[in-house]
Amino acid sequence: MKKIATKLLFSLLLLSSISCTKEKLSDSIIDTNKPFLNETDQWIRTNYTNPYNIEVIYKWNDGETTIGKNLIPPKEEMVKPIMKMLDSVWIQSYIKEGGLAFFKKLTPKQFLLIGSPSYNSDGSRTQGTAEGGRKIVLYAVDWYNPANKALIWEEYIHVIFHEFGHIMHQTINYDPDYKNTISGYTAAWTDFSDTQAREKGFITAYSLSGPDEDFVEVLSIFVTTSPASWDVTISAIQNPAAKAALIAKLDKVKTYMNSAWNIDIYSLRTTVNEAIDRVVTNTK
Amino acid sequence: MNSATLYFKKIAFIVLLIMGFSSCSRQVEDIFDTPATERTAKVLENCKTTLQNSPNGWYLDYTTPDGYNAQFVMKFSQHDSVLTYADFSDISSYSSYSLNYGQGPVLSFDSYGQLHTLSDPETSPLGLGHGGDFEFIILSVSQDSIILSGRKNRDRVILHRAISGEANRIRFMKQMDVESGNNISFFHSLTIGGDKADILLANDKKKLEITIADGNIISSEIKYTPLGFDLLTPVTIGGVTVDKFIWSDATKKFGIDATSTIEASNSPSFSTGSTVDQVLGAYYNLTEVSPALSPNFVTLKSAFANYRESEIYLNVPTKFVTKNIKVVGSETTVTTSDTIISIISYSFLFDKANVGTVWNNFKGSKITKLRGDQMLLTQSIRDGENASELNTNKTVRNIPLFFYNTSGLTVFLRDSDIYIISMKDGKSWLKLKKGVLEMPIQTLVKTL
Secondary structure: HHHHHHHHHHHHHHHHHHOOOOOOOOOOOOOOOOOOOHHHHHHHHHHHHHOOOEEEEEEOHHHHHOOOOOOOOHHHHHHHHHHHHHHHHHHHHHHHOHHHHHHHHOOOEEEEEEOEEEEEEOOOOOOOOEEEOEEEEEEOOHOOOOOOOOHHHHHHHHHHHHHHHHHHHHHHHHHHHHHHHOOOOOHHHHHOOOOOOOHHOOOHHHHHHHHHHHHHHHHHHHHHHHHHHHHHHHOOOOHHHHHHHHHHHHHHHHHHHHHHHHHHHHHHHHHHHHHHHHHHHHOO | HHHHHHHHHHHHHHHHHHHOOOOOOOOOHHHHOOHHHHHHHHHHHHHHHHHHOOOOEEEEEEEOOOOOOOEEEEEEOOOEEEEEEOOOOOOOEEEEEEEEEOOEEEEEEEOOOOOHHOOOOOOOOOOOOOOOOEEEEEEEEEOOEEEEEEEEOOOOEEEEEEOHHHHHHHHHHHHHHHHOOOOOOOOOEEEEEEEEEEEEOOOOEEEEEEEOOOOOEEEEEEOOOOOOEEEEEEEOOOEEEEEEEEEOOOOOOEEEOOEEEEEOOOOOOOOOOHHHHHHHHEEEEEEEOOOOOOHHHHHHHHHOOEEEEEEEEEEEEEEEEEEEEEOOEEEEEEEEEEEEEEEEEEEEOOOOOOOOOOOEEEEEEEEEEEEOOEEEEEEEEEEEOHHHHHHHOOOOOOOOHHHHHOEEEEEEEEEEEEEEEEEEEEEEEEEEEEEOOOOOEEEEEOOO
């Protein structure tokens, strides 16, 4: 009896769940029309999307950016030159030293270009951000001027090599012992200048913020600056312990790059420096 | 009660409950005919078609939350490109737009164009800029206007269907409309074959008043064109019939050809009437200042916190009351005498309007009529409150210097508006209104 009653209950439940009228589903809100591609779009497709599966976003899409910041899209005429520069300095250098398969495996899948710098409420500026190795945001794209080597290094080249460094160690981690090279990591890293940081055994003030940042700072600065400037930086350090620590850190970076990715950082440095010089020279 | 009965009762209760919930007829009527996504899609489609179907584009007069104003004309093409003219750069350029789902239907100017200048965080104050928007929620769409709301600032922005030659209307207004807040000359002229004509924008801002001889004014309606503007009533100047003006990107001027262009002038060639006689014998309050003179008044207000207003005296009979107080021993005698003196002055009033002992800070000695509508004021003494401090402040001093400039002033009357314009610099002018007191009185106390 109980069983029949229970069955009856379930049939009623089932019946009731079949609504009498059904609302017609509206058409998909996703626009499936083929987008219209202008010259910049086509260039991106040929040089980034097709060969490396990288999307370059330069048109505004509010969902992609930080809420509460005043930012503007980049001038369209800046997009091709800056991405061309990154192609020769960053993509082609890594492909040459690490191989196409390596690059395609690790490359971030999305670039978001912002025309203006990203000012923080404390007056400082965010240079670039990477979200889990998937998306890289480059700010101040409108400042791009290939004749200004210091500027393109500071704003874009250093940023992209730094972020790409994160993707590498997030894929294959470096020796955890790296963080014990020298003590001194601090959340109050903004209180230090780069010179002060070096006297503590850190390549930049930002390196003080944690081992991961420290590791990619050493890597990105070493491979993107000239041998002479690296040597000057290291030899200027007064504190022998700090100097020794930095030399040891570079050695650990070298070992990691070699064993994890079969890349010689000295050879990579030569390739990158040549590429930067080509970019700067060709504009003169 | 046995357990079976209890069980059936339970079941019956649940069945009733279910029946109650599974009612077929909807209890809540839909407010809208269609679901939200469909309605949004419809608004977007309608907005896109409306935007694209205006052959002259759309006019946008945008004042950002910080008060910065700019005017735009935008032409939306079939694809995603929009051709924008902006008054501040005076050139047109292409960028892109899109219609998306955001917080409702959104019109987004998604690639860099002139509009983004209003949102650039590199404009002072750093990080904020003018605080303009370039993404807008679409509030309503009609054939003549599209009402938008800035996504960040919620500022209301209206796109108006543009007329033919809208960019030329904006350009011409910026050059001719003295009420526009632009630092422009009050008067303009056109010279053809040695013959001069004065060109003035009429009060309704839709007509031009062209003076070709004293008292000979031709009023002609303006029709803007993609190249410039046409005059619906042609006018003959120097034997040439003028009915068409062309804008030149190179000279940034409107003209009938490369040599005959509309030029700024410091004073009109022909008299605008016997205006000097109409203004003499009265005093005036200041109501408006041209952009060229306004920095002087800004300094005045900051340097002299108790400054209240300016009064301008043009041969005003003023009653001067003198109280003579004489004290001899314990006896005080007061005698009063008064005289009427005709006053010419530019006065700054501090904490009081038209009362007190002295306020005629910058006095004049005579008014010379140069023409029916032009006069020269000759300065005499400066006295009264703060006269010396006013005179030593180099910025503030420019105000009496304007008034007593050595070229003179044009007096221009239109409806109830009174303007005095420097003949030395046509960009410097003041707008006045007649004072209300019948006869100003000044009292001077003298202790003998």
